[in-house]
Amino acid sequence: MITENIHIVKEKIAEICDISGRKPEEITLIAVSKTNPVSVIEEAISAGITDLGENKAQELRDKSKLIDGDFNWHFIGHLQTNKVKYVIKPAEYIHSVDSVKLVEEINRKAGLIDKVQKILIEVNTSGEVSKYGIQDFESLKNLIEECKLYSNIEVKGLMTMAPFTSDENVIRKCFSDLREMKEKLNNHWQNITELSMGMTNDFKIAIEEGSTMLRIGTAIFGQRDISKNWREK
Numbered sequence: 001m002i003t004e005n006i007h008i009v010k011e012k013i014a015e016i017c018d019i020s021g022r023k024p025e026e027i028t029l030i031a032v033s034k035t036n037p038v039s040v041i042e043e044a045i046s047a048g049i050t051d052l053g054e055n056k057a058q059e060l061r062d063k064s065k066l067i068d069g070d071f072n073w074h075f076i077g078h079l080q081t082n083k084v085k086y087v088i089k090p091a092e093y094i095h096s097v098d099s100v101k102l103v104e105e106i107n108r109k110a111g112l113i114d115k116v117q118k119i120l121i122e123v124n125t126s127g128e129v130s131k132y133g134i135q136d137f138e139s140l141k142n143l144i145e146e147c148k149l150y151s152n153i154e155v156k157g158l159m160t161m162a163p164f165t166s167d168e169n170v171i172r173k174c175f176s177d178l179r180e181m182k183e184k185l186n187n188h189w190q191n192i193t194e195l196s197m198g199m200t201n202d203f204k205i206a207i208e209e210g211s212t213m214l215r216i217g218t219a220i221f222g223q224r225d226i227s228k229n230w231r232e233k
């Protein structure tokens with residue numbers, strides 16, 4: 001099931017790349033494994049998944065101790081400063097950084113283990129009050145300038161979530177806004193290269209708008225069963 005889903009998703013990505021003049025190698029497929037048990041995640045890794053995404057700090061810490069192999073963990077959820085300690089060791093990338101306070105704590109905890117933590121800045125492109133992220137370009141630029149003062153942080157790109165809507169234009173606008181912000185930042189900083197955008201329902205539009213990291217859960221693992229803890233499945 002999962003192996004087949006991964007093939008289908010990869011084929012779709014290749015197809016969309018083909019039509020929009022992009023290369024699949026430019027895009028990292030992150031399989032969002034939250035709520036799924038270890039056995040299921042291991043199946044995804046066997047099927048060629050190289051990047052996994054989790055949105056809860058302790059769940060990432062616990063799973064990272066139970067699964068090993070040649071793949072990267074991405075922390076994609078909202079992160080509280082008091083939980084940085086759980087993700088700092090396993091996370092190759094932290095996608096959801098949106099405050100100086102969080103930057104300071106990530107820098108401090110990364111320093112303790114002699115790591116330069118790769119981060120993305122989360123931008124709220126939809127304007128929805130329910131969403132986290134930086135609200136406007138000036139604040140984004142200020143936060144990145146602040147990050148440059150910390151030696152155990154490396155800003156690699158931007159992340160956003162489009163609203164859950166069937167209106168393609170609304171989704172496309174969120175993704176193109178994020179891409180334009182990145183392009184503007186590239187006038188100052190060329191090594192801000194990543195655009196983490198696109199989930200199960202909107203990854204086609206995200207690829208068309210320049211995504212370099214897709215975060216896909218449902219299309220790979222099926223509907224999430226939240227009635228049980230991932231350990232009990």
Ligand SMILES: *Cc1c(COP(=O)(O)O)cnc(C)c1O
Pocket residue numbers: 032034055076077161199200201215216217218219
């Ligand atoms: C759960 C989640 C995803 C994956 O969503 P699907 O619609 O299942 O593909 C992507 N990004 C974030 C931040 C998530 O929490």
